[in-house]
Amino acid sequence: MNTASSEKSHRVVYRREPGDPISDEVKANIEELLANPDRPVDTSDIPELPADAWKNAVRGRFYRPLKEAVSLRLDADVLAWLKKDGVGYQTRANKMLRERMLKDLQGR
Secondary structure, three states: EEEEOOOOEEEEEEEOOOOOOHHHHHHHHHHHHOOOOOOOOOOOOOOOOOOHHHHOOOOOOOOOOOOOOOOOOOHHHHHHHHHOOOOOOHHHHHHHHHHHHHHHOOOO
16 A cells, blocks of 8 residues: 655555555455444534434535537538537536437437
8 A cells, every 4th residue: 555645735645556465454344334324423522413404505605517628520500509608518518418418318
């Protein structure tokens, strides 16, 4: 297991590589957790939020999909139609393609 620390962020990152051995202590902890899947979770140090704290929650609010630059050949009239509303035509094209993709995925 490799450890790396950054003096700027004061955090320690543990990275495991495939094939790294797991300590006996970690194995015992995993076995204990698997043996008692329904045991109550101790939230005394981190109290649970009340139900109304989630009323304005939005799934994926901070999710930003990865972008990839591509070269795409479009018909001139299609490109002109996308650009007619000005800046943001690539975003609009992406939104239209995503809507079509999601519709296609729902149909499967």
